[in-house]
Amino acid sequence: MSLNFCFIGAGNLAFHLAKALNSKGFQIKQIYNRTESRAKELAEITGSVYTSTLNEIDKSTDIYIVALKDSAIDEVLSQIDFSDKLLIHCSGSQPISVLNKYAKNFGVIYPLQTFSRSREVDFSNIPIFIEANSPENLAILKNVAGTISEKVLVAESEQRQLLHISAVFACNFVNHFYFIAGELLKTKNISFDVLKPLILETALKVQELQPIEAQTGPAVRFDKNIIEKHLSKLADTEEYRQLYELISKSIFEHHKKTNG
């Protein structure tokens, strides 16, 4: 395939996706970003031209990948004429239909992963969910996504939205609990470092076991003594106390259901 790409938006997802496509031989012709320095940074890595001006976007590109905050999509896309080119968004929460008014050929590429600028990511094992407005466009996306990942799956908009919510629980909320755990340790001058092996093992366990089998701790043992002690210890921080109580109850209820 000699398809070439333009990225509209140069945030963390675009940054890693453009690099991954480029490393597989796809030409990244152009990077647009409202803040020029970010467009420039990525363009230098992928050998592309860059711009922060919407009407400088090259009209002859094969595939336009929109990686913008959901709230910016409409404002940006309404200023570009995509003619019969293929327009792709990468949002978990936006249905494919939001692209309908901007292009004749459109689709979605949604890689289920958390992207930070400073972390290299290996796309080969990242599940990529695709959707398109026609079987022909779906075939193109399957090919493109298939060059960077071994796990390309078709998901319609409703499924994708649920994938996004699941990812918020399994990643963003999980990371927030790492944060809370670290904040608690700070009060006794203990370094976050001591939690790292526990955090890693917790994630490694569910690579093999189902989470319900992997669960340990006071809530799953119905150890009310410990739970009461912990709650009284957290009494000074109502936010943490409330979370502790609510989630312990949730663990308790779901394991009760499972066990009997």
Next chain:
Amino acid sequence: MSLNFCFIGAGNLAFHLAKALNSKGFQIKQIYNRTESRAKELAEITGSVYTSTLNEIDKSTDIYIVALKDSAIDEVLSQIDFSDKLLIHCSGSQPISVLNKYAKNFGVIYPLQTFSRSREVDFSNIPIFIEANSPENLAILKNVAGTISEKVLVAESEQRQLLHISAVFACNFVNHFYFIAGELLKTKNISFDVLKPLILETALKVQELQPIEAQTGPAVRFDKNIIEKHLSKLADTEEYRQLYELISKSIFEHHKKTNG
């Protein structure tokens, strides 16, 4: 050192700790467990005798490691005469002082990790927190723990209790969110497997970055549109909706503090 050990309790922690000590050349003389089959299983691995009868516990052992549910500690220990032997508990939540009435020499060994029967664990990088009733006993525990782990730290009871609460957030609650994420996917017939690379990367990120730097997703971007959409999608499951709202608010508040 030619110290030998008796384990009182053969749960998941005892199972892995006894194996680790045994693999470093310590003799595990005896395993007691109320359910004999569990004592037998571990005893066969560590070349020990086993019993489910408290008055058969060997009085001549150097170190007794109590790995019981907190609520069972008093009932079991009050039936054993430890004389001047060293009595150790492994509980995050029990202060060292609970052992005072059962022995003259006592202490705590608390490995900060989640243990499941079916998962091998590498003790060498697990932080082990120790405490003892005398400098002499602390030195013994430092030696014992130091043979299986490179990270032996002294922590008093108050610190250990906080370590335990932190571990509940960073492990048990995290695992419950893996569970919830999987339950959500089930409603659309999507396999839990698709979350595995995301779960692993989320844990790997905080091995290098602080959680506050690693955070991504709608809450940290203050993306109210997506949050509202997700909440309405979760409206049928009040439990998940409430958790989503509470934690998004918590992420929002803590990042507001940090950024401004």
